[in-house]
Amino acid sequence: MCATCGCSVTEHDHGHTVTLEQKVLAHNDKLAERNREWLVGQDILAINLMSSPGSGKTTLLERTIRDLAGGPEIAVVEGDQETEFDADRIRATGCRVVQLNTGAGCHLDAEMLHRALHSLDPRPGSLVFVENVGNLVCPALFDLGESGRAVVMSVTEGADKPLKYPHMFRTADVVLLNKVDLLPYVDFAVDRFREYLNRVNPTVELLQVSATRGDGIRDWYTWLSERKSR
Amino acid sequence: MCATCGCSVTEHDHGHTVTLEQKVLAHNDKLAERNREWLVGQDILAINLMSSPGSGKTTLLERTIRDLAGGPEIAVVEGDQETEFDADRIRATGCRVVQLNTGAGCHLDAEMLHRALHSLDPRPGSLVFVENVGNLVCPALFDLGESGRAVVMSVTEGADKPLKYPHMFRTADVVLLNKVDLLPYVDFAVDRFREYLNRVNPTVELLQVSATRGDGIRDWYTWLSERKSR
Numbered sequence: 166m167c168a169t170c171g172c173s174v175t176e177h178d179h180g181h182t183v184t185l186e187q188k189v190l191a192h193n194d195k196l197a198e199r200n201r202e203w204l205v206g207q208d209i210l211a212i213n214l215m216s217s218p219g220s221g222k223t224t225l226l227e228r229t230i231r232d233l234a235g236g237p238e239i240a241v242v243e244g245d246q247e248t249e250f251d252a253d254r255i256r257a258t259g260c261r262v263v264q265l266n267t268g269a270g271c272h273l274d275a276e277m278l279h280r281a282l283h284s285l286d287p288r289p290g291s292l293v294f295v296e297n298v299g300n301l302v303c304p305a306l307f308d309l310g311e312s313g314r315a316v317v318m319s320v321t322e323g324a325d326k327p328l329k330y331p332h333m334f335r336t337a338d339v340v341l342l343n344k345v346d347l348l349p350y351v352d353f354a355v356d357r358f359r360e361y362l363n364r365v366n367p368t369v370e371l372l373q374v375s376a377t378r379g380d381g382i383r384d385w386y387t388w389l390s391e392r393k394s395r
Numbered sequence: 396m397c398a399t400c401g402c403s404v405t406e407h408d409h410g411h412t413v414t415l416e417q418k419v420l421a422h423n424d425k426l427a428e429r430n431r432e433w434l435v436g437q438d439i440l441a442i443n444l445m446s447s448p449g450s451g452k453t454t455l456l457e458r459t460i461r462d463l464a465g466g467p468e469i470a471v472v473e474g475d476q477e478t479e480f481d482a483d484r485i486r487a488t489g490c491r492v493v494q495l496n497t498g499a500g501c502h503l504d505a506e507m508l509h510r511a512l513h514s515l516d517p518r519p520g521s522l523v524f525v526e527n528v529g530n531l532v533c534p535a536l537f538d539l540g541e542s543g544r545a546v547v548m549s550v551t552e553g554a555d556k557p558l559k560y561p562h563m564f565r566t567a568d569v570v571l572l573n574k575v576d577l578l579p580y581v582d583f584a585v586d587r588f589r590e591y592l593n594r595v596n597p598t599v600e601l602l603q604v605s606a607t608r609g610d611g612i613r614d615w616y617t618w619l620s621e622r623k624s625r
Contacts, residue, residue, distance in 0.1 A: 217447045218531045218560060219552025246532065248558050269562055271501065271532040299559070300532050301448045302476065302501040321551040321574065322449025328478050329529070330448060332499055344551065350580055352607075377582075 193307055196275035200282065200310025204293075210393045211278075211293040213311035215333060218299030220319045221343040223251045225376040225385075226294055230258040233386065237393070238291040242281040244273045244298045251296065261285060272304040273297050278311075292393070301326070305333040313392050319344040321351050324358035331365040339370045339388055346375040423537055426505035430512065430540025434523075440623045441508075441523040443541035445563060448529030450549045451573040453481045455606040455615075456524055460488040463616065467623070468521040472511040474503045474528045481526065491515060502534040503527050508541075522623070531556070535563040543622050549574040551581050554588035561595040569600045569618055576605040 204211050214222045223243075230239050241262040243251045252264035263281045265273060278295060287293050295311060297304040316337040318326060321344060327334040334340065340362060342355070359371055370388060374381040434441050444452045453473075460469050471492040473481045482494035493511045495503060508525060517523050525541060527534040546567040548556060551574060557564040564570065570592060572585070589601055600618060604611040 217449060217529070217552075218556055219447065219549070245559050247561055248555070250555050250559060269532075269536065271530075298532065299447070300501075300530060302499075302528065302530050303533065306499065319449070319551060321549060321577070322447075325478070325480050326448055329475050329480060331477055347551070347577065347580055350577055 190306070193275045196279055197308035197310035200275055200278055201312075202310075203282070204310060204312060207287070207289045209287055209289065209291055209293055210313070210389070211295060211309075211311045212389070212392075213295045213297060213304075213309050213314045214317060215297045215301075215304045215314065215337075216299060216317035217301045217319075217322060220299070220317045220322070221376045222296050222299070222317050223254055225317060225341065225343065225374070226296065227254060227258055228376050228379070228382060229294075229385070229389075230255070230260045232382065233292075233389075234259075236292075238288050240285050240287045240291060240293050242273075242278065242285065242293065242295045244277070244296055246270070246298060261287075267298055271298060271300050271302075272307050273309060274307045275309050278309045292389070301330045301333050305336045313338040315339045315341060317341045317343050320348055320353040320355075324354050324361065327358070327361040327365050334362055334369070335365045337366060337369050338392075339372060340366075341385060342371060342373045343376055345373050345380050346378045420536070423505045426509055427538035427540035430505055430509055431542075432540075433512070434540060434542060437517070437519045437521075439517055439519065439521050439523055440543070440619070441525060441539075441541045442619070442622075443525045443527060443534075443539050443544045444547060445527045445531075445534045445544065445567075446529060446547035447531045447549070447552060450529070450547045450552070451606045452526050452529070452547050453484055455547060455571065455573065455604070456526060457484060457488055458606055458609070458612060459524075459615070459619075460485070460490045462612065463522075463619075464489075466522075468518050470515050470517045470521060470523050472503075472508065472515065472523065472525045474507070474526055476500070476528060491517075497528055501528060501530050501532075502537050503539060504537045505539050508539045522619070531560045531563050535566045543568040545569045545571060547571045547573050550578055550583040550585075554584050554591065557588070557591040557595050564592055564599070565595045567596060567599050568622075569602060569615075570596075571615060572601060572603045573606055575603050575610050576608045 216222050241255045243264045249264050252262045255262040263285045314337050372384045446452050471485045473494045479494050482492045485492040493515045495507050544567050602614045
């Protein structure tokens with residue numbers, strides 16, 4: 166297991182690596198706990214949005230911000246290897262946003278979120294979305310101190326993904342099956358997807374949505390609202 | 396930079412990490428060079444196929460194997476976090492395949508390919524496809540000793556990806572823009588994609604294909620054939 170991504174490449178240096186991995190994850194967990202305490206103290210709901218590249222996280226956020234205007238303030242942390250593209254899209258909705266560029270890095274961590282929250286300074290009672298780096302593998306291992314985890318998956322990605330990437334789907338509080346408007350054009354069995362998802366995560370909530378067309382989007386707002394009032 | 400994925404989480408332990416990272420990548424590069432020498436000696440063309448989850452790598456391979464039957468033998472190394480799903484699909488084509496499961500790991504490395512080649516024992520003059528773990532980030536950093544790198548991207552993922560994930564696109568010898576049969580139903584500007592791709596990789600070849608319907612697939616076979624005869 167690699168220190169940050171859990172990969173097994175470093176077998177040749179096993180003892181060393183395990184020590185480093187434990188140190189890195191323990192350090193991350195400590196910072197995540199601090200983020201969590203601060204967020205709870207401020208009554209802020211922070212949702213960690215994770216997915217493959219191009220599953221529609223930013224489009225989902227654009228629609229969510231516009232539809233929920235007038236409710237609690239929304240602020241966004243954008244994670245990408247490079248570019249400010251997503252931050253620019255979010256900014257165009259009038260929402261405050263901080264872009265984190267990870268360079269060669271493959272996920273956000275608790276330290277990055279800590280710094281982003283300092284810069285963002287979200288209001289007490291607000292809603293913070295953290296759009297993680299598009300990667301169905303590594304972000305699953307890093308607790309950010311978030312209030313909940315939403316995994317977005319597009320119907321174009323195939324129904325087998327929960328079993329092929331179980332760490333990500335196991336960690337989710339809610340899964341948004343996105344781009345259901347494309348269901349007529351792709352070979353995707355929703356029932357099989359649900360069965361595979363429940364095998365790795367029996368209690369997760371599954372919402373079928375289209376972030377571009379709006380199908381099922383009210384279920385997402387209901388989920389957020391229930392999570393906020395817990 | 397993390398030892399295996401280049402992430403920047405381990406800043407708090409910088410000296411230690413950089414040393415480990417250098418050790419891991421140097422070790423990988425040494426094994427990759429050994430793989431490369433062996434493959435060249437055997438006149439085997441080994442293509443490292445990389446993409447996001449669900450971009451269509453396995454479907455592309457199924458079609459390629461069926462269409463190129465009668466030519467040089469084809470064998471496949473399948474990389475996934477979990478399951479034998481993809482190996483089963485490849486096996487159904489009559490092709491020999493080895494499945495590598497990485498567990499929590501996020502990419503294949505040269506040592507894994509070395510072991511897989513031992514087990515697969517491909518014939519001299521054959522064609523070996525290595526389907527990497529679905530991940531547009533980490534696999535880019537790991538030389539496997541392959542003869543060439545093909546990055547598959549689906550039109551459903553959005554035209555901005557080359558700039559957002561530059562490490563992956565910079566490393567490609569050929570990019571297959573897949574699922575062009577879905578172009579009428581998604582917002583994807585091919586010209587913008589090409590422009591972004593060429594910004595990070597001016598010499599890469601771009602092929603527009605549909606692995607399910609067959610559009611442009613001959614260009615892929617031509618690319619393979621030219622690569623084989625170099």
